[in-house]
Amino acid sequence: MEDNKNDQAKKKEFEELFIPLLDNLYNIAMRMTRNPRDAEDLVQETYLKAFRFFHRFERGTNARAWALTILTNTFRTRYRKKKQEPDMVDFNAIENFCLADEIINEIKASNKSEAKSAEAVTNVLKDYVSDDVLKALESVPEQFRLTVLLSDVEGFSYQEISEILSISVGTVKSRIFRGRKILQKLLWDFARERGIVKGNQE
Amino acid sequence: MTCKEAVDKLHEYLDNELDQASTGQIKKHLDICRLCCDQFEFEKALKSLVQGCCMESKAPVILRNKILKSIEDK
Numbered sequence: 001m002e003d004n005k006n007d008q009a010k011k012k013e014f015e016e017l018f019i020p021l022l023d024n025l026y027n028i029a030m031r032m033t034r035n036p037r038d039a040e041d042l043v044q045e046t047y048l049k050a051f052r053f054f055h056r057f058e059r060g061t062n063a064r065a066w067a068l069t070i071l072t073n074t075f076r077t078r079y080r081k082k083k084q085e086p087d088m089v090d091f092n093a094i095e096n097f098c099l100a101d102e103i104i105n106e107i108k109a110s111n112k113s114e115a116k117s118a119e120a121v122t123n124v125l126k127d128y129v130s131d132d133v134l135k136a137l138e139s140v141p142e143q144f145r146l147t148v149l150l151s152d153v154e155g156f157s158y159q160e161i162s163e164i165l166s167i168s169v170g171t172v173k174s175r176i177f178r179g180r181k182i183l184q185k186l187l188w189d190f191a192r193e194r195g196i197v198k199g200n201q202e
Numbered sequence: 203m204t205c206k207e208a209v210d211k212l213h214e215y216l217d218n219e220l221d222q223a224s225t226g227q228i229k230k231h232l233d234i235c236r237l238c239c240d241q242f243e244f245e246k247a248l249k250s251l252v253q254g255c256c257m258e259s260k261a262p263v264i265l266r267n268k269i270l271k272s273i274e275d276k
Contacts, residue, residue: 023259031256180248
């Protein structure tokens with residue numbers, strides 16, 4: 001009887017802490033697995049593991065960070081082996097890539113006036129539909145994508161991300177930097193393909 | 203602070219990772235340098251674009267129910 005009561009209390013506490021995080025976890029899972037079916041499996045497995053190891057969760061600490069640690073570990077062990085991504089990133093080409101500069105050059109080339117305001121540059125971003133952005137994001141190699149997501153979407157600090165991913169703060173910093181550059185390059189290529197901007201002909 | 207120094211720290215500034223002194227220095231630089239300021243505004247807009255796009259989906263109700271049921275069944 002007493003055990004049963006404890007069980008119910010534990011379930012209630014777990015649900016109150018973790019069910020409100022479902023959309024967060026699902027969105028991250030979608031961006032990592034890139035399809036709804038795997039995302040659902042990943043999220044479900046994450047919840048089952050979180051419940052199983054709930055006794056290890058330190059009350060008062062960040063439940064979202066804890067759940068995302070489980071999710072990313074599960075993702076890494078389960079899905080990484082399935083689809084090995086080729087290392088197609090040429091860092092030398094990307095390190096210095098700056099989408100803002102490309103857009104500024106484009107505006108200069110197509111517009112005789114000096115429309116080099118921040119507004120003009122950021123306006124170009126508005127021409128991207130979410131599908132474009134998501135597609136570009138999903139093409140960023142996993143380790144960079146995950147780090148950028150934890151920073152941009154989940155708003156974690158570099159220290160928190162380093163704990164979630166078990167990597168150093170320095171590595172977090174460089175992955176965020178590189179991840180964003182890769183994303184910008186992909187968005188740029190995409191914009192050129194789609195004719196959003198003309199781009200400099202090579 | 204030079205443009206190069208500012209650009210090197212731009213992402214950390216954007217992510218609120220800099221200490222007070224560096225934050226002050228970069229703020230000062232952005233106030234006087236149009237180019238760096240434009241770039242910062244752009245990076246900021248891109249960060250929120252990514253955030254907005256990634257928050258759009260809701261987890262399917264069926265998934266929520268499945269999870270709740272699997273916890274209840276434990």
